[in-house]
Amino acid sequence: MVQTQKQTHYPSLTTHEGIVQRTLSIVVDNEPGVLARVIGLFSGRGYNIDSLTVTETEHAKHVSRITIVTTGTPMVIAQIKAQLERLVPVHRVGDLTEGGRPIERELALVKVGGKGEKRIEALRMAEIFRANVIDASTEHFVFEVTGKSSKIEQFISIMTELGLVEVARTGIAAISRGAQVS
């Protein structure tokens, strides 16, 4: 390999580790700008966000849960957790993947158009995937499908052949198995 890298006054990258995916559950005070802080941390430090969901979970306590699926080397994942814990409004950061196989679910709204045979096939596939029809006309269906991301991917790819118009996905909500807090 030809060495083309120019010299700089910074050390070059010398460690190469494998990439892992983690689902993090971040419990935060629901104050203005808290999501911007979390997202800004990821963009500012060059971390990846594969999926992000957020909403208030304990209204009385003004507490929200942010679920982020991220990828990076184990060292970067450890950094992400430490950096998140450093944010002032963060209560705690749970690594759901580390604690065992977490329950992860996603909801998608899938609009499919078309007539005739394809339309019937779409409805049949929706039944197999336990997707609900929540809006329909003679020319379209809107399906609601819930499950693991892989199931949703599969459903969407089938619907692509059958007249997919558009998709809205929530991103992953996740929680740990068992009786204890994540």
Added chain:
Amino acid sequence: MARQMTGAEMVIKALQDQGVEHIFGYPGGAVLPIYDELFQQDKVRHILVRQEGGAVHAAEGYARSTGKVGVVLVTSGPGATNAVTGLTDALMDSIPLVCITGQVPTHLIGNDAFQECDTVGITRPCTKHNWLVRDVNDLARVLHEAFYVAKTGRPGPVVVDIPKDVQFGTGNYVGPSNIQHKTYKPRMKPEQTAVRDAVDLLANAKKPVFYTGGGVINSGPKASQLLREFARLTGYPVTSTLMGLGAFPASDKQWLGMLGMHGTYEANLAMHDCDVMFCVGARFDDRITGRLDAFSPGSKKIHIDIDPSSINKNVHVDVPIIGDVAYVLEDMLRVWKAKSPQLDKAAHKAWWKQIEGWRAKHSLSYKKHDDFIMPQYAVERLYELTRDKDVYITTEVGQHQMWAAQFFHFDEPNRWMTSGGLGTMGYGLPAAVGAQLAHPKSLVVDIAGDASILMNIQEASTAVQYHLPVKVMILNNQYMGMVRQWQQLLHGNRLSESYTEALPDFVKLAEAYGWSGVYCDKPADLDDAIKQMIETPGPVIFDCRVANLANCFPMIPSGKAHNEMLMGEEVSDELVGSAIGKEGKALV
């Protein structure tokens, strides 16, 4: 007891309750109600700077030299954006600051109002935390929280953005004792298993080294004392980062000098060859580690840090200890004394012998000249001529900063104010203003460069207004010396824009501001000039003309390990010689 008052009154009351004596600021439309309250009291003294950036650096100098929280008050829009560099600087160097910014009235936020900017949005990544206060009843609590967050755990800057209508509004004031933070509770005391593991590693070390940093200074004077006690108890060698200078006395036999890119040969080689590295409040910055895969490859590493995100960020460590340096060292000393370990004296003797061998290289040596002043010599003389004085040193950023770190020796903490992490040119003069204000009877010297000093020269006016006798010693080589050094080393000696064509006459500039000016370009006259600078009452600029093309060595070149240092005598003649172009030759 809750008490009714206006938002502007609350700001002043909160500052008083927090024990704030000085604030640095610049008025403007969106903070006028606060300035009006400021006018009507005399507990909090306001220092009027000449640009908001200067206010933040002055507050940094004040904070770093006293251990207190520095406080800044600026207006909305440009007032806030001018503060951004200083806030980032304080974040990188962990300096506790509370910066209060005015904001347009709440109903105008988001409307592109006059002097509006998204202050909390802009300062979110460059502060430890920030708040936009929309309700006057939250204001007192937020202000006290701001002080708590700024100084607790790893210190840092915070911003409290207060819309003008909130300053005018009336609400309940609460005092600082009623505040308990919901989420921010950093760990101060270490885990005892980690403490014991660290003591075991150190007790069995054959080639140990203490690598200390700014965290020791931030932890307070007690941490420096404990560090000294522990170092003397063990007899192990000590080096420090730029930010940690003074925590361990430079006059001590165990002191190896600063480490890192421009650190001493013995410090860097000891780091490279050690078998146990004891990192105390430092963060394995890239100026320290150089090439990561060749950084101290054979050592077990202990790392004390109050910030868990500093652990394993750049370098994997074997024994991480989360906690405040003073608490951790206290525990480690106790465990060490109880254990009174049998040290491997023979191994330590051999290790010191090896270190003395490296020391004998005299890596900081340079050639003195009779016809022009070497910058290193200028700093050496400044140090020698101020040894009997109570001195605080600030710097700008560049070659002069490294020479100051190498040749000015500190025996006490909080005496050395420099922009380490961010490397902000223009830091030194305002920081000197802040340090002088906190220590009116002391000698405060900004060791500066000719390029850096111009970045915040307007603060010369602040020094005059408040009768602050700061001294600025410009090592004037007419170049952005560090930029030029890198261009010489990495960019084929093409000195792109690193030469200043039209410098001011610094003596006249000094006089224009109401300072005194001193000029010297002869080594034989240098001592007299330095004495003149020190002894002249009031602020002084000393335009010290130094060798134009001197470079800063030793140096770990890019992409190299600690044991591959460039030494001054190996490169200077040939490299510096070839660096002299037509223009340069006319100057030497």
